[in-house]
């Protein structure tokens with residue numbers, strides 16, 4: 001196992017499902033709270049960690065939205081993003097496609113430009129000095145209205161050049177993709193690619209809606225697709241990628257035993273599954289920890305791990321030329 005651990009650590013990787021606000025570590029939460037003079041309902045880092053006991057998605061979301069309240073200034077968003085980049089750089093992540101939740105900030109009175117400029121400037125610096133290429137994905141909160149989504153899109157348009165794609169996250173049950181069909185159509189007209197969380201807690205029908213109504217280019221999670229054999233066959237034939245988040249699935253109770261995590265079944269059924277961390281500060285691990293968890297629990301072979309890793313690079317929103325460069329880095333690693 002230790003050689004496989006070593007192999008995983010050295011693999012050049014792409015992360016395609018990461019909420020930047022979900023990379024806020026308890027230590028940083030304290031730091032930002034202090035410098036922004038915000039009172040936290042926790043006395044210590046241990047107190048915060050103890051609160052991270054979730055039985056379902058909403059338990060986590062309540063704490064996640066509360067946590068991001070410490071982010072106030074452009075410097076905060078820059079520092080948060082920079083800390084994430086340094087961590088994944090140490091894990092040999094060479095490309096990231098990260099989400100941000102603007103409505104989680106603008107609803108608290110933080111200007112859209114403060115949020116996006118802080119994150120984007122850190123990503124630019126990361127590309128220059130750490131060699132990590134990136135795409136930024138603006139996510140709509142699905143528990144909010146269609147109208148609020150349109151308002152956020154208007155705020156985003158002056159920053160269009162910084163945003164590659166739009167996404168849909170937050171409380172899934174009761175907020176099906178169909179609620180945002182018109183918003184996604186408008187986003188498509190504006191030239192954005194799109195993804196959506198679907199089938200994390202929601203039924204296979206939500207995945208079908210994400211495909212048929214939102215016309216997504218990639219699916220986030222998608223786990224519950226496996227309950228529908230026609231949908232599974234469709235996903236396999238279409239080659240659309242799924243951004244799977246193993247430790248997140250475990251923490252949010254979709255998967256109660258990692259030995260029953262569906263990612264191996266996904267591969268066996270021909271689905272283009274990828275490995276990602278979702279909200280690493282809340283779920284106990286970044287990219288390597290996610291790869292390691294499934295590798296151990298599911299007894300994955302080196303070939304399985306390479307397939308997952310290659311899927312990640314093939315599923316990016318990069319140009320064919322960039323994608324070739326990423327895959328070359330992977331091939332170089334495998335041939336040494």
Ligand code: ADE
Nearest residue numbers: 019169170171197278279
């Ligand atoms: N926002 C941050 N993480 C999320 C997740 N796993 N599901 C839905 N919304 C989220």
Ligand code: ZN
Nearest residue numbers: 019169197278
């Ligand atoms: Zn997510």
